[in-house]
């Protein structure tokens with residue numbers, strides 16, 4: 441992949457993407473990271489924008505700082521917009537309009553929402569471009585993000601809050617499932633370490649099975665586990681009750697989408 445990347449912010453998500461890129465095809469010499477916290481990485485890491493090497497001309501500036509600090513951070517990078525770089529923001533809630541206000545209406549900006557499985561090449565990122573993003577820039581962003589998983593584009597920015605709530609935050613819901621399944625196992629009489637092992641292996645195994653059976657709906661995989669009048673059916677009667685998991689998940693996703701909208705202001 442011959443793209444030069446400036447990664448601004450190398451915390452949990454920026455770090456996850458970087459590790460996916462370096463595991464795959466990105467050359468270390470094509471990446472500069474700005475991270476005030478420092479980082480032991482096989483790429484050049486600087487503490488602030490003024491440490492970026494003279495003459496470094498990124499094709500893509502990836503903005504991976506918290507939404508709340510974006511306004512303070514961004515002006516130091518505006519010169520790269522003028523030089524023709526595309527800005528790829530992964531900040532939850534931050535709108536294209538808010539970047540245009542800071543970088544100028546002509547700046548090419550992609551609002552994106554990745555997720556942490558990018559660290560193992562199994563992320564999914566949804567992108568929404570502004571009008572200044574041409575086909576070549578779109579291809580560059582797709583290439584960069586496909587190195588760490590699946591990529592989808594939407595034209596309606598209004599969908600990004602729901603995207604954030606489903607796939608951006610979604611890994612946390614799955615990890616919570618593993619945590620709560622383990623605790624339920626303990627409550628049912630298992631030693632804590634065995635319950636944790638069972639829950640973890642089950643979530644990983646079920647995820648991998650769903651991954652490999654790409655053509656089967658999750659509902660079919662669920663039915664494959666469920667014997668008529670058996671143990672799974674007994675549990676699913678609880679989970680699929682009117683006040684069960686569907687209602688809970690709908691409320692959780694709505695809360696995340698609401699918070700994404702709030703982060704815009």
Ligand SMILES: NC(=O)C1=CN([C@@H]2O[C@H](COP(=O)(O)OP(=O)(O)OC[C@H]3O[C@@H](n4cnc5c(N)ncnc54)[C@H](O)[C@@H]3O)[C@@H](O)[C@H]2O)C=CC1
Pocket residue numbers: 448449450451452453454455474475476477488504505506507509513530531532553554555556608609
């Ligand atoms: N953690 C996740 O699962 C996901 C996070 N995001 C988004 O990614 C962004 C980063 O989130 P996390 O990685 O979770 O947070 P984080 O706190 O782990 O990372 C943010 C990084 O930005 C650095 N930073 C702070 N000020 C800076 C500056 N002036 N210049 C450069 N770097 C600076 C911090 O030192 C930190 O390492 C957020 O906008 C979040 O909405 C998006 C998708 C998923």
Ligand SMILES: O=C(O)[C@@H]1CCC=N1
Pocket residue numbers: 532604608609
């Ligand atoms: O919790 C957050 O705000 C970020 C965005 C999606 C996942 N983490």
